[in-house]
Amino acid sequence: MSTAQSVLQEVFGYDQFRGPQAAIVDHVIAGGDALVLMPTGGGKSLCYQVPAIVRQQQGRGVAIVVSPLIALMHDQVGALHEAGVGAAFLNSTLSYEQTQEVELRLQTGDITLLYAAPERLNTPRFLGLLDSLYEAGQLSLFAIDEAHCVSQWGHDFRPEYRALSVLHERYAGVPRIALTATADALTRADIVERLQLEEAQQFVSSFDRPNIRYTIVEKKDATAQLQRFIQSEHQGEAGVVYCQSRKRVEELAQTLQNCGISALPYHAGLPADTRQHHQDRFLREEGIVMCATIAFGMGIDKPDVRFVAHVDMPKNIEGYYQETGRAGRDGLPAHAWMAYGLNDVVNQRRMIDESPAEETFKQVMRGKLDALLALAEATDCRRQRLLGYFGEDSTPCGNCDNCLHPPAVxxxxxxxxxxxxxxxxxxxxxxxxxxxxxxxxxxxxxxxxxxxxxxxxxxxxxxxxxxxxxxxxxxxxxxxxxxxxxxxxxxxxxxxxxxxxxxxxxxxxxxxxxxxxxxxxEATASAPKRTRKAPQANVAALNLGPDAQVRFINLKAWRAEVAREHNLPAYVIFHDATLAAIAERDPASLEELNGIPGMGAKKFDAYGAEVLRVCQMAQ
CATH class of the missing domain: 1.10.10.10 (Winged helix-like DNA-binding domain superfamily/Winged helix DNA-binding domain)
Structure with a gap:
């Protein structure tokens, strides 16, 4: 077994790498630069976490992870702690004393992965820390997450990412891995140029998310349509609803609450503590529907989001793909639903035409909008259209609205x-x-x-x-x-x-x-009526027998208690899929817990006995 394979199994509890992960990991461990395009839920984090652990074992020091969101840093560091990996973050939530403690740990080699925002990375103090580590040969690699933020053609451009070219110029020989879930050819070329990754090997995975069903409906009364969609197909399940305006977010959240759906608003105009409280509830509770602007979403690791809905059309296919990709990260069935109408076309064109950008930029944005409009108006397979935009050939999926119910033309x-x-x-x-x-x-x-x-x-x-x-x-x-x-x-x-x-x-x-x-x-006179569906059993446990279902429920209750004690989302302790695998196996001894996906060595030592006790409660 290779060193990387051993780390994957012992630390993270998985027997095999998926898709191109093994090739990426080996390339970065060997010191190569990489640009990785991998869909949400495809396992991007392991592509730099495993090399970071291996390279530290080789005496090469700490990996620096550039991450744009504080909430994401917190959850990923928490997950690494649960797996027994030394990790930390430096951001504005830390006091001066806490920051000094992290910096001391950094200098003494106690940290394997350090997460930092791009704004912090370019401060003189932080660069001074990196300089001292570099001179001591203790910088193992740089991971630039959400790399599309560097591109003006991307859907989430952040100017501070441009300054990350300093990593190549100042720390020659330290491997860099840039990762994103979505980038068309234009955005990809911009990432390469801006981050000076011309010599990097590119790893482009399939953009296909076969577990996601794509549905686009003609907008009549979007609020009523959304309400019917949730109640008939996703009652009691977690979801995200994207809106264009802050006012719309708040009105929609209130309307959903009034009809018995646990909904919360999220936008940049809310007080910071309110936003944090709502995000924490979404991550830690079950069945919460977040109504939000695009201020919410990037880096949300919650695996059991069962639907993403758009009541207003996004700006382009990259944004649509990125946002819908937050559904079904666990690989289980999920739904991407959008209501689309004439006003959406008018409003999006107006925003482009009235922007202060140069005409060349506007032309590119119009082309991207046109591609999304074509997807919305399509009468053939949605998935084929979506993948074709990213240059990927495919056959009709049989799982989108047009494939399942071919429209009359x-x-x-x-x-x-x-x-x-x-x-x-x-x-x-x-x-x-x-x-x-x-x-x-x-x-x-x-x-x-x-x-x-x-x-x-x-x-x-x-x-x-x-x-x-x-x-x-x-x-x-x-x-x-x-x-x-x-x-x-x-x-x-x-x-x-x-x-x-x-x-x-x-x-x-x-x-x-x-x-x-x-x-x-053909325009339909009215949307088909659907009956309200009772909350269904957890999707991960649908195929379990009655006794295993009881074990699964007990394991979820135990996991919730542990998560509260550790102040972490429940999925950071164990994913639902891991609990379902445990419930199905019905272990009678600690040895029988070995080999269950997601059960690494640290979690086995920390939770094995308790997991066994909970399973035996149902006997």
């Missing part, structure tokens, strides 16, 4: 041509601009006061689309905006108010000439 080319013609004629006739509702009224031949006031009932296209419903025409509008065949034009009224109006684009020409076909999914 209609040819909207005629409706699109008539809609574009109406927009042109309405604006040309009045030399004024009008909203989407009025445009659709004209096309459908509705006799409204506004139509008569401006004489639009005399236009050649008035009533030409009477056979189309408003829902159908809204679908056509979304598709035209998604493909660039229709644009938005900002108009300022005499009173100084700004608003967006529909405008033809160069891309409109092909549709008007009948050269481009517009295929759309």
């Amino acid at each position: 209609w040819d909207g080319t005629d409706a699109a041509r008539k809609l574009l013609s109406t927009i042109y004629r309405v604006h040309e006739a009045s030399q004024l601009t009008f909203g989407t509702g009025h445009i659709m009224d004209v096309l459908r031949g509705k006799d409204t006061e506004k139509v008569r006031q401006f004489g639009h009932d005399s236009l050649s296209t008035f009533g030409l689309g009477a056979q189309y419903s408003e829902a159908q025409l809204r679908g056509v509008l979304r598709q035209l905006l998604a493909t660039g065949a229709l644009g938005l034009h900002k108009v300022t009224s005499d009173s100084g108010h700004s608003f967006d109006t529909l405008a033809l684009t160069p891309g409109s020409r092909a549709v008007l000439r009948g050269e481009a076909q517009v295929l759309l999914r």
Whole structure:
């Protein structure tokens, strides 16, 4: 057994590395730089934790882990302590005395992995510590987690990550491993350039998360739709709901609470202690639904999040993939659900157009948004579209909404041509601009006061689309905006108010000439009704027999007590999958606990006897 394999088994309790982990670990142990793209839940942390332990055993000192979130540092250090690994963090939660204690441990070789935020790493004091370790040959490696933060093309750009190029310039010969769960080719190239990883070996895993079911629904009443989704499919289970605005977060959390769902709000405008309290509850309690802006999420290690929902559309596929990837980190079935409508398209385009960024940057952002719009409008396999964006070929998954319930498709080319013609004629006739509702009224031949006031009932296209419903025409509008065949034009009224109006684009020409076909999914009159589902047994224990279920429940209760004593989330003690494996094996002796995934040597010594006692309680 190799040294790395031995560490994996004895410290972390796993028999085999997964996927490319072994190759990455060997490469970094040997002193090589690496860029690792691995999906959430794929085991990125082990790719630097195992090399850090091995290289320290070889006398090479401490590994420095650059991590962007305090909560993540706390939980990962706690998990390493539980596994018997010397770990610490330096961040703003420590007092001066505690910081001095960590720095002393660092200098005496008592720490295997030290976690620090990128802001701290570039302070003179911290660089001075690194300089002394480097001169003594006691810097084993640098791990840069969430490496996409270095790229302006990434979905979570953080300028302070740019300064991490100092690691290559100042500490030559110390291996660096940059890790992220998502980066398209453009973002990947930017990471390589910004972190000076041109010589690094790239390890790109499959982006596929087969345990996640992707569902995108037409937005009608997003709050009611979300409520039905949770109550019918994920009652009593942990989930994250993403919203665009802080106000929406608070309103939605309150609405869910009012209908009996344990929901909490989280956004950057809340007091820091409130945010921390809500995050702690989400991590430590079961069945909490967190309603949040994107201020919440990165680095959340909770493995049993059963769903991630978007009531507003994200900015791009990278953000969508990163956020949905927080569901089902334990590899068990999970759900990514999104409600999407015309206003989402308008709002996202407006944010790009009104940003102070250079036009080149805006063009890239529009392209990324277009890819997400195409995913939302797709009538074929969602997963194929998603993986294709990251350059990965695949076959229909059989597990997304389009595969499970293929949508009816209609040819909207005629409706699109008539809609574009109406927009042109309405604006040309009045030399004024009008909203989407009025445009659709004209096309459908509705006799409204506004139509008569401006004489639009005399236009050649008035009533030409009477056979189309408003829902159908809204679908056509979304598709035209998604493909660039229709644009938005900002108009300022005499009173100084700004608003967006529909405008033809160069891309409109092909549709008007009948050269481009517009295929759309049939708009449904209402969402199918689902009956409320009672909370189901823990997903990890679904296949256990009755006696094993009892052992599993007892083990979870015991784990909760231990977690409270240690002030850690329960999954840091043991994952649900480990408890399920113990419950199924029904060990009669300590020896029979050996080899259970997640049962490392330190945890065996610390908890083995107690685990055995709890299992025997059910006899």
